[in-house]
Amino acid sequence: MSDEKKVFCHTDKHGRPEHNHLCHDGVGCGEGCGEKNPVAPTGKDPGSKPGGCVGCSPEHSHGHPHSCGSAAHHAHALTCGEGGEIPDRVEYNIVRFAYLLKGEGMRIGSSEVIDALNALQVIPLGEREKVKAALKATMVKKSADRETFDRVFDHFFTGPEIKEEFRQQRREKIELFQQKMEEAEGVFTFRGEQLELSEKEKTVYSCMPEKEKKRLQDFLQMNESRDTLHPEYRPFLESLVKGRLNFWYSQLHREVSEEADQQDMGDEDLNAIRDAAGGEGKGGRSILTEDMRHIARKDLPQATALIRRMTRLLVTRISRRYRISKNRRVLDLRSTIRHSIQYGGAPFKLKYRSRRVKKPRLLLICDVSGSMIRYTAFVLQFIYGLNAAVQHIESFTFSEDLERVTSHFQEGGDFDRIMSSLVKESSQWGGGTSLHRALRTLGDRHAEDLTSNTIVIIVSDTRTVRHQDAQKEMGKLKEQVKEVVWLNTLPQEMWNQYSTVQAFKKVTSMFPCNTLADLEQVMSKKFLSA
Amino acid sequence: MTLDDLQCRLEEVGYICDEEVVLTVFLALQLEKPILIEGPPGVGKTEMGKVLSQVFDTELIRLQCYEGLDENKSLYEWNYQKQLLKIQIERGEQGSSQLEEDLFSHQYLLERPLLKAIQAQRKVVLLIDEVDKSDDEFEAFLFEVLSDFQVSVPELGTIKARHIPIVVLTSNSERELSDGLKRRCVYLYLDFPEVQREIEIIKAKVPQAGERLTAEIARAVHHLRQNQEVRKKPSIAETLDWARVLVSLNRDRLQGSTVERTLNILLKSRADQRVFHEQIGSEELVKNSRAGGQK
Structure with a gap:
């Protein structure tokens, strides 16, 4: 029947498909009609398994040929099912497909689904790659989601077997x-x-x-x-x-x-x-959702690149904000009119007003005790990225006591070099954890850094000795500064099990920071960009 | 226009791309939706807008986005100077109500790109470049315009598009665009081309380069882009520049010394050049560009 190159959807005068059961590569339904569509994808693509239909779901893998009666498109449209047409087969499958994608964390609304269905009406449904590209163009709106889409597509549009x-x-x-x-x-x-x-x-x-x-x-x-x-x-x-x-x-x-x-x-x-x-x-589990502790050595360059990209995004946002507040000029109407009086009402001189944004000072305190070592490598990457862009970040590390490391970052240079000098000169690296002592040292020796405009960011897993004392110290610190943000490297599901988490949660704003995805979330938080 | 037509026309004007890209553009045209193109710098995002205006032989209206871009600069503005002159001339002559009506007519309206695209007599291509650089407020305003293709000017009323323009938005993903804007667009992610595709591009744009040189250039550039440490990956335009330079130096193949001397065409920051010397090296690059060919 169809020796033509493409298999078109037969549409009625409203442009809607008349037959909703549209065979995709000619095999799934073709078993019923005893013929094979010549343009069925060759084995090039691993996902192109026999029987993958857009309109065909496995339970309806048999069908009978249906002459469409239109000379214009020689359509290979099939009605299918026991006892008559199954209405809206394409719609049904696309909606289910969208539901699966949603389950994988993609943001798909009804408008994406409608677009996808519209798209399927203008492309040849017989060609798998085209269908895939069409659905991709209308349903994927983020470069990171493209991989997920490919994976789900290959599993969803596949043969009944x-x-x-x-x-x-x-x-x-x-x-x-x-x-x-x-x-x-x-x-x-x-x-x-x-x-x-x-x-x-x-x-x-x-x-x-x-x-x-x-x-x-x-x-x-x-x-x-x-x-x-x-x-x-x-x-x-x-x-x-x-x-x-x-x-x-x-x-x-x-x-x-x-x-x-x-x-x-x-x-x-x-x-x-x-x-x-x-x-x-x-x-190929995404390293985004992997516990940072578990990221394998071979994935490190990828993780590093990811963090770098994230910090870059954050940095442009931060610096953008300041630039806007400096340069953006909004006409101050009231003042303009007042000044225009002396020129007889003509607005000779325009008066502007600008938003004033106060830059927060960031103060980082990073736990480098034994239990934290694996995370620290990532968090320091993040700090390193921030340091390159935002001035006035005070950085500290602590395990048994506090140590100022700002100078290491200020010198600039390669990340590896900074890291090795940090580790070499540090007496804190890999020790036990005593947060209360560290906080006391901070209050005693670095009081000038604690202003009402300072945001303190603590990176730690909360596990410390004498946590009640530490909690008290934290309370004191909180009164001195604008905000204390705690990035907790414990997975959020486990927070309930630790009394230390509960204790510190009361006095700080705590965010999970267990995976790179968490870190990305944190960066979209307001305190960092405002 | 069918899909195959579009593919042919794109090739005719020298835009070589994957089938998936052609199909996405085709869909956007058919559904009359804007195309949102994302991807690393230098893969031909802006070029797409220009090429589409060539394909359809129509005007290209370009709106370059930047921080602080607002309605006045993108949509319309009243020509204040002209209005003031008019007031001065007409002073004491006519009824004031008539004058007011005159002052807010099309005559005093300065059309900015968006309004121009909507009012055009024929279908035009509207290229909204680097939309991620604009502010959130402008983005919100933009998707109002893009969903209905109409704008309202308080003094004139609503202006509807005569022809829905072909809209191409590009973004370097410097920031995440709002869901609302994305929802209104067909999404296309352009990545750096595969080696084979890049060979075709070089052949089309720099035909003087020999077969062998072309292949070696494409593979060398591909190899450079693979390195994670290189921050600014060489763009397609830079590849073509490099090819032209090598042709003008009368080379028919890559050599370590030539690479060394012409490196600044591909890598334009000191940090990247340092990475190149420390991690890749020109001899290694040449070797790689050939090794691929022997397989």
Whole structure:
């Protein structure tokens, strides 16, 4: 039937598709019509699997040819389904596709979907690459999202067999998860009764290394076999077990959150595709969302470049603001008219007014104790970038006591050189953490830097000795300066578990700073640009 | 115009790009939506606007954005001097209401690019360059104009576009543009071309360069761009300049000493040149530009 180069959508006089079931590469539906579209993509593109249809979803992979009766476009439009047309098949699939993209964190509204549908009406639906480009042009609005789009597209518009595979994988995944849960339930018993543990805690157990599992099992087994234990021992045992699991949660935070990520999209098909698309993404997992501690050595240049880009954005914003306030001239009407009186009402001299923005002074205090070392490398990159652009940043590092490092940055030069001189000359690097002493030193020796216009930025994981004292010191500091901002390198989900976080949260504005994405978020915060 | 037509026409005027780019532009034309082009500097974003005006053989109206750009400079302004003169001339002669009506007529209106594009007698190309440099307020105003293609001048009423212009917005992503503006546009991300594409571009623009030199130039530039430390990656225009220089030096292949002497055409900051000498080196660059060819 169709030996023409392109397969057009047959539209009615309103320009809407008359037949909504549009075969995409001629194979998915072509099985029904017994022919293959000659322009089906060749195996060049790994995503072009047989049966990928825009209008064709796997459950309707059969169809029968339908003569469109128009000589103008020799259309390969098919109506499909048992007992008549499935209306709005294209619309249906695009909406589902958009929903998936949204699930991946892209910002897609109804106007993007409408644009995408309009776009599909003016391009040949028979060519996969064109459909992809059209959807990309209308739905992706950020260069960073392009990769996500490609990944989701390749998984969504694919053949029924492959989709069935995704479904199978998902079923297996769920089964495995349930198995793990049951296994955990089997372990955590006391006198034949279940211990009360949340699903998260059970997930933590399933992620633990085998050796540790065994130790926990032995411990529980031992209790089980001791008949002398009073039933009231149970809550005690429970809290013991929970404590242990919490410790492992802090170690295995990433694995657990991946495992527990069973968010339901309300459609089993979409769930399956999302799992498959996400699963592949993890190989090239974005370093943006990676805990900075875990960023591998080989990714360091990429991470560095990213931070540099982020600081550049921030810096242009900061300096822009000041420039605007200096140069932008807004006509001051009242004053102009008042001055015009002496010239008989003609506005001879124009009077301007300008906004006055006071530059904040930034004061950075960076935790360089043992637990923080991996983060520090990134945070210092950030500080280095800021220093290059904004004058008057006072930088300090602390572990057991405070140390001023501003001079290292002021000399300028290469980042590596600064870092090595910092580490070499510092007595604080990698020590224990004593924030209260550091803060006291700051108050005693650098009081002139603490003005009502100073913003203090502290980068730390809050874990310090004598945190009550530190909290008091922090309270004092807060009264002296404009704002105290705390960038916390602990993942936000874990904040509840630390009393130190709670304590400092009361006296500072705390933001998570665990991943590069967090850092990016922080940079869009007002305090840095205002 | 069909997709293939557009592709041919773009090639005719010497704009060589990927199919995806052509399709995105085609869509924007069909849907009558603005195209928002983002990408690193020097990949031909602004060129797109110019090329489209050539393709459609129509006028190019350009609005260069900068901080502090406002409606007065982008849309319209009353010609105050002319109005004042008129007042002086007409003093005491006519009824004042008539005069007022006269003063706020098209005669005294200074058209700025946006109004000009909307009032044009035929479809024009409106190039709004470096929109990320403008202020937030202007951006908000801009997407009002771009969604309805009409503006209101209080004294004259609403002016509707006679023909919806072809709008090209470019941005260097110095800051994130608002969602509202993005929603109204078809998005295109232009990246540096692949080696093969760049060879085609050089062939089209500097045909004097021999086959071998062309390929080596493209690969060398590609290699330079791969280096993360190089801050300002060589643009396509700089590649072409380099090709022209090498041709004028009568070279038919790259050589370490030539690269050394002509480096300042590609890398224009000291920091980048230092990175080049420390991490790449001209011999290494030449080697790379050839190694690719042997594969």
